[in-house]
Amino acid sequence: MHTSKRHLAGFTAIVVMVASVSVLALPLSSDDWASMPRWSYAGKTGPSYWSAMAPSFVACGHGKAQSPIDLESRDAKSGKAGEFHIDYEKGAVALVNNGHTVQANVSDAKDTVVFDGDTYRLAQFHFHSPSEHTTDGTRFPLEIHFVNEDAKKRVVVVGVVVKLGKPNDSLAPVLKSLPASDKETSKGSTPPIAVDVGSILPRDHRAYVYAGSLTTPPCTEGVHWVVLKEPIQMSNDQIASFTRIFPDNHRPLQKANGREIDNESE
Numbered sequence: 310m311h312t313s314k315r316h317l318a319g320f321t322a323i324v325v326m327v328a329s330v331s332v333l334a335l336p337l338s339s340d341d342w343a344s345m346p347r348w349s350y351a352g353k354t355g356p357s358y359w360s361a362m363a364p365s366f367v368a369c370g371h372g373k374a375q376s377p378i379d380l381e382s383r384d385a386k387s388g389k390a391g392e393f394h395i396d397y398e399k400g401a402v403a404l405v406n407n408g409h410t411v412q413a414n415v416s417d418a419k420d421t422v423v424f425d426g427d428t429y430r431l432a433q434f435h436f437h438s439p440s441e442h443t444t445d446g447t448r449f450p451l452e453i454h455f456v457n458e459d460a461k462k463r464v465v466v467v468g469v470v471v472k473l474g475k476p477n478d479s480l481a482p483v484l485k486s487l488p489a490s491d492k493e494t495s496k497g498s499t500p501p502i503a504v505d506v507g508s509i510l511p512r513d514h515r516a517y518v519y520a521g522s523l524t525t526p527p528c529t530e531g532v533h534w535v536v537l538k539e540p541i542q543m544s545n546d547q548i549a550s551f552t553r554i555f556p557d558n559h560r561p562l563q564k565a566n567g568r569e570i571d572n573e574s575e
């Protein structure tokens with residue numbers, strides 16, 4: 310190592326500066342994604358290398374409130390913060406394969422989450438295989454993330470885990486149309502697909518609520534997580550329709566670092 314102390318100090322200052330900027334950074338628009346380094350879930354561009362791939366990814370390695378985490382029922386407290394109400398309705402989505410997942414872009418402004426009194430609108434939902442969060446150590450075959458933003462670009466993500474079971478009628482139209490590659494959709498996305506978004510969620514809206522981050526680069530913190538406890542079901546074929554395209558697109562568990570996990574229900 311030839312790095313002098315002075316260089317190290319300078320480097321540390323830059324890292325601290327970038328880290329604090331990245332925590333405040335707004336979620337990226339789709340235009341920004343195209344210019345990002347080509348991160349992945351394996352090898353030299355996998356999760357343990359994300360923070361070294363770009364200065365804006367530094368939170369992926371140095372953040373102290375990262376997601377996903379293991380959610381332990383015995384550690385969860387009945388907190389006062391994190392009151393929420395989910396109101397998703399019938400609408401239409403357009404599917405995009407962005408190389409990391411299949412994302413269902415929602416254009417209706419009607420789908421909302423009220424979190425701590427503020428209204429967030431559903432922008433998109435997407436899939437991870439296997440689940441990113443674990444509950445009491447259990448990992449599920451899939452996890453769906455419903456990403457909601459408010460006017461200040463703050464983010465609430467509603468996480469729904471999927472277990473093997475009955476065919477899922479609500480998601481059937483989406484799962485039948487998953488674009489197998491980013492080249493499959495000529496105009497960047499599928500034609501609109503009618504979906505009753507509210508009916509995708511489990512009936513029971515009891516949830517673990519905690520403060521975390523995006524689980525993909527730039528791993529931006531300040532994300533409110535609402536992970537619903539009741540799994541929804543999908544058939545083996547339905548789960549396979551996603552895992553055929555993305556066999557593994559989950560980020561490993563991150564350190565909780567003493568963060569509080571709250572039990573909440575609507």
Ligand SMILES: [Zn+2]
Nearest residue numbers: 435437454524
């Ligand atoms: Zn996600």
